[in-house]
Amino acid sequence: xxxxxxxxxxxxxxxxxxxxxxxxxxxxxxxxxxxxxxxxxxxxxxxxxxxxxxxxxxxxxxxxxxxxxxxxxxxxxxxxxxxxxxxxxxxxxxxxxxxxxxxxxxxxxxxxxxxxxxxxxxxxxxxxxxxxxxxxxxxxxxxxxxxxxxxxxxxxxxxxxxxxxxxxxxxxxxxxxxxxxxxxxxxxxxxxxxxxxxxxxxxxxxxxxxxxxxxxxxxxxxxxxxxxxxxxxxxxxxxxxxxxxxxxxxxxxxxxxxxxxxxxxxxxxxxxxxxxxxxxxxxxxxxxxxxxxxxxxxxxxxxxxxxxxxxxxxxxxxxxxxxxxxxxxxxxxxxxxxxxxxxxxxxxxxxxxxxxxxxxxxxxxxxxxxxxxxxxxxxxxxxxxxxxxxxxxxxxxxxxxxxxxxxxxxxxxxxxxxxxxxxx
Amino acid sequence: xxxxxxxxxxxxxxxxxxxxxxxxxxxxxxxxxxxxxxxxxxxxxxxxxxxxxxxxxxxxxxxxxxxxxxxxxxxxxxxxxxxxxxxxxxxxxxxxxxxxxxxxxxxxxxxxxxxxxxxxx
Numbered sequence: 001x002x003x004x005x006x007x008x009x010x011x012x013x014x015x016x017x018x019x020x021x022x023x024x025x026x027x028x029x030x031x032x033x034x035x036x037x038x039x040x041x042x043x044x045x046x047x048x049x050x051x052x053x054x055x056x057x058x059x060x061x062x063x064x065x066x067x068x069x070x071x072x073x074x075x076x077x078x079x080x081x082x083x084x085x086x087x088x089x090x091x092x093x094x095x096x097x098x099x100x101x102x103x104x105x106x107x108x109x110x111x112x113x114x115x116x117x118x119x120x121x122x123x124x125x126x127x128x129x130x131x132x133x134x135x136x137x138x139x140x141x142x143x144x145x146x147x148x149x150x151x152x153x154x155x156x157x158x159x160x161x162x163x164x165x166x167x168x169x170x171x172x173x174x175x176x177x178x179x180x181x182x183x184x185x186x187x188x189x190x191x192x193x194x195x196x197x198x199x200x201x202x203x204x205x206x207x208x209x210x211x212x213x214x215x216x217x218x219x220x221x222x223x224x225x226x227x228x229x230x231x232x233x234x235x236x237x238x239x240x241x242x243x244x245x246x247x248x249x250x251x252x253x254x255x256x257x258x259x260x261x262x263x264x265x266x267x268x269x270x271x272x273x274x275x276x277x278x279x280x281x282x283x284x285x286x287x288x289x290x291x292x293x294x295x296x297x298x299x300x301x302x303x304x305x306x307x308x309x310x311x312x313x314x315x316x317x318x319x320x321x322x323x324x325x326x327x328x329x330x331x332x333x334x335x336x337x338x339x340x341x342x343x344x345x346x347x348x349x350x351x352x353x354x355x356x357x358x359x360x361x362x363x364x365x366x367x368x369x370x371x372x373x374x375x376x377x378x379x380x381x382x383x384x385x386x387x388x389x390x391x392x393x394x395x396x397x398x399x400x401x402x403x404x405x406x407x408x409x410x411x412x413x414x415x416x417x418x419x420x421x422x423x424x
Numbered sequence: 425x426x427x428x429x430x431x432x433x434x435x436x437x438x439x440x441x442x443x444x445x446x447x448x449x450x451x452x453x454x455x456x457x458x459x460x461x462x463x464x465x466x467x468x469x470x471x472x473x474x475x476x477x478x479x480x481x482x483x484x485x486x487x488x489x490x491x492x493x494x495x496x497x498x499x500x501x502x503x504x505x506x507x508x509x510x511x512x513x514x515x516x517x518x519x520x521x522x523x524x525x526x527x528x529x530x531x532x533x534x535x536x537x538x539x540x541x542x543x544x545x
Contacts, residue, residue, distance in 0.1 A: 041489060042489065048543070051481060051494035051496075051543075065479055065496055065542040067524075067543035068542045071524055073545070150481070151492065152492060154483055154491045154492040156432065180480075197434040198433065198434075198440040201433070201440075202432075207476070207506075228435050340501050371489065388473045391437075391459070392437075
């Protein structure tokens, strides 16, 4: 039986902050045939469970909670009449942009897309990714799972809590669990610095007298049916536990906040080239992946610190997807390669076609360590064209530089743009 | 003359300056350790009148898709009142339909600030 295939112009995979902003931008760029596919029963993605405030300072100049931030974008999508299919899981994307979905009301269906925007977000690093020995008792949750249980389901995962990893979700959950009556004993962080925002350390830990143990990790988990205690030890500069420093913390719950991983199973299966550093797709200036007409944005592309930047980036991807679907992308010309070195871990995008870039292009990156009084330098081949001093840079915060199209066009021979940190 | 010093971490940027705030007879006389004006402002406010927005959830009845709705204090409340706000909300239940901005509990814990919904249900 020949399969039925529906034809749509722009198909957005994921209805979180990235998918919403991409769909809205695609529509506003003149492509009204836009479809959002979302596996949850509502739009908004992870923002629905991020009930704390602090979202939208850049975008709306006010501090919103996650659900409020999401609601602004959902309202705009409603206003434009952008179609969305909820409870719809994308199970495959082919390299010729046929998107296969599964849902209770439609069963399996196939959509041939003029352009696809990947906006699937990220997932928490699970316990299995950590080399923590012991049984597998109940009471070990990723911080985001606990956040969902408390904020969406109204269920408390436990009462005596230890948190491993000082990512922002872990910090936020330390405060949240405390408000809900739990006792959070400490947050252990294996690195000598926190991966979370300073604001969260002060307002989620210091405000409640919760100690942050830097250069510490969990070495043992006690309990067979349920967590009964965890052991925490100091680690040396090679992240090896220092003998004799182990302390036992009786508890019933261990929350893990040990990193986020872009969720690229669909991208990989489609044959999209993945950057081993970001674990997200390699993209060009239009946020287009190695498969023509397939774009990526938000946390599936690289894990962001602020949702405001997700929205901004996703809008670029949505606009580019609309132009592609309408045949307006233009011919590709020679690309300039971006190189990240000397403390800069990666750049997004990886290549820039000066003919196709906008008047300005934001290049986002992260640094690999805490750097004080260093310069962010941009080199066009061997010539230094930007040199900006930063008081401090940390791995937990995204950095960016802005490139001007005119500057690239003025150098027709340009082959490499290098972004690096310099001491002077 | 009662002189007191307080150690704080500035939250305005990732630098996280360690501030030492000197208080003489209840008045801030000096902020040290900051590297910009924002640190001075933060240090003074944190020791004289620290405030926070409190966010939490309450159960909602009559919604076909939500068990809980998220809420927040409509403006910041004294830091010392955070647990009073949370305690005052224990036992409070919202009734659907709820729109973002609806008052869930007026003048929470005598702060003069309302608790409002941040999600519709």
